Amino acid sequence: MIKDVMEALRFAWSPSSWDMFLWSIGLFSSYLKLLRASIFGSKSIPISSSIVQKIGSSRPICVVTGVTSGIGKATAFALAEKGYHVVLVGRSPQLLSETLKEIKSKNKDAQLKSFVVDMSCFSSIFNFKDSLEKWLSDAELHPSIQLLVNNAGIMAISSRPTNEGYDRVMATNYIGPFTMTKLLLPLLENSSVPSRVVNVVSFTHRYASIGKVDKDYVTGKHFTTYNQYPHAHVYEYSKLCLLLFSYELHRQLRLKDDSHHVSVIAADPGFVKTNLMREYPKYVSAFAFLSFKLVGLLQTPDEGARSSVDAALAPSETSGVYYFGGKGRTIKSSKASRDPKLGKQLWETSCGLFDQLQSYND
Numbered sequence: 001m002i003k004d005v006m007e008a009l010r011f012a013w014s015p016s017s018w019d020m021f022l023w024s025i026g027l028f029s030s031y032l033k034l035l036r037a038s039i040f041g042s043k044s045i046p047i048s049s050s051i052v053q054k055i056g057s058s059r060p061i062c063v064v065t066g067v068t069s070g071i072g073k074a075t076a077f078a079l080a081e082k083g084y085h086v087v088l089v090g091r092s093p094q095l096l097s098e099t100l101k102e103i104k105s106k107n108k109d110a111q112l113k114s115f116v117v118d119m120s121c122f123s124s125i126f127n128f129k130d131s132l133e134k135w136l137s138d139a140e141l142h143p144s145i146q147l148l149v150n151n152a153g154i155m156a157i158s159s160r161p162t163n164e165g166y167d168r169v170m171a172t173n174y175i176g177p178f179t180m181t182k183l184l185l186p187l188l189e190n191s192s193v194p195s196r197v198v199n200v201v202s203f204t205h206r207y208a209s210i211g212k213v214d215k216d217y218v219t220g221k222h223f224t225t226y227n228q229y230p231h232a233h234v235y236e237y238s239k240l241c242l243l244l245f246s247y248e249l250h251r252q253l254r255l256k257d258d259s260h261h262v263s264v265i266a267a268d269p270g271f272v273k274t275n276l277m278r279e280y281p282k283y284v285s286a287f288a289f290l291s292f293k294l295v296g297l298l299q300t301p302d303e304g305a306r307s308s309v310d311a312a313l314a315p316s317e318t319s320g321v322y323y324f325g326g327k328g329r330t331i332k333s334s335k336a337s338r339d340p341k342l343g344k345q346l347w348e349t350s351c352g353l354f355d356q357l358q359s360y361n362d
Helices: 002-012 015-039 070-081 093-106 122-138 168-189 203-207 221-225 231-256 282-294 306-313 340-361
Strands: 061-065 085-090 111-116 147-150 195-200 262-268 321-324
Touching: 015 203, 015 231, 015 282, 015 321, 061 070, 061 168, 070 085, 070 093, 070 147, 070 306, 085 093, 093 111, 111 122, 122 168, 122 340, 147 168, 147 306, 168 195, 168 231, 168 262, 168 340, 195 231, 195 306, 203 231, 231 262, 231 340, 262 306, 306 321
Parallel strands: 061 085, 061 147, 085 111, 147 195, 195 262, 262 321
Antiparallel strands: none
């Protein structure tokens, strides 16, 4: 026990841990924005409580990443209940199998398909795209999907590069979702009904240092120049990038087609008790959970998934917004996250990385 306490104290005095303190301010700021919106009469966006409509004789297909625990699992449960044919995407074959069985045990009518995908491994994502298209063809389903939920994410307290030399947090939390979206966009555009991308973001973006959005920053190589791995800064920066990408994708799609055929929504679950902080000293995560529980802001995975599910079920014309707090409520994200110039720069950097990764996998 003494060893665990000393580890927690050393961790608490690290520079990144002080950054994490600012996250709590960011969370309170988000709830204050929510309160202000309710006082001044900002309306929630209507959401559907009914079962989603079938496409011909088939259910609409949604792909959800990071489904083996936490918010991703809760989101997959909820969307299966709503009538989606849910494609479960996760890194662990065993946990994927357990998740599939668990959903089936509670919803015998659920239609599910699972694929093993590592969101930090780009060959795995490219292989998934091929496997998904093959499955759609073999199952005689329309070559399209109606919903993509980029939920997978990690936090890490040490630097662990991917095979490409990218920071693993940046790869999993941003470059992976960007790659997944780019690869599946043709399937979303091929849908006979409006389709949607939901990116699961975080209130931590509010305290991200903008820095740059060039290749060194986006791949995380810049962070290797630090004497100590800036784990909090890397996480919040990855979530800022995902949010910038969400808004820029919305703008890019509007330039191509103003009919909102493919919409994009960012969904912030708030502070949720999951295993996201599993690498942190146990007393640090326990203190964080207790503190937010005492002020009534600690949520269960089911509660945290509400923003993602609300976003998935919002009217088709809803796009380019930031969901927070459940019940179809939206607030403004940080000023930096809404900077179109920064979003365009990130888009160009990310497309360059995507082209490079694609050439490796051709």
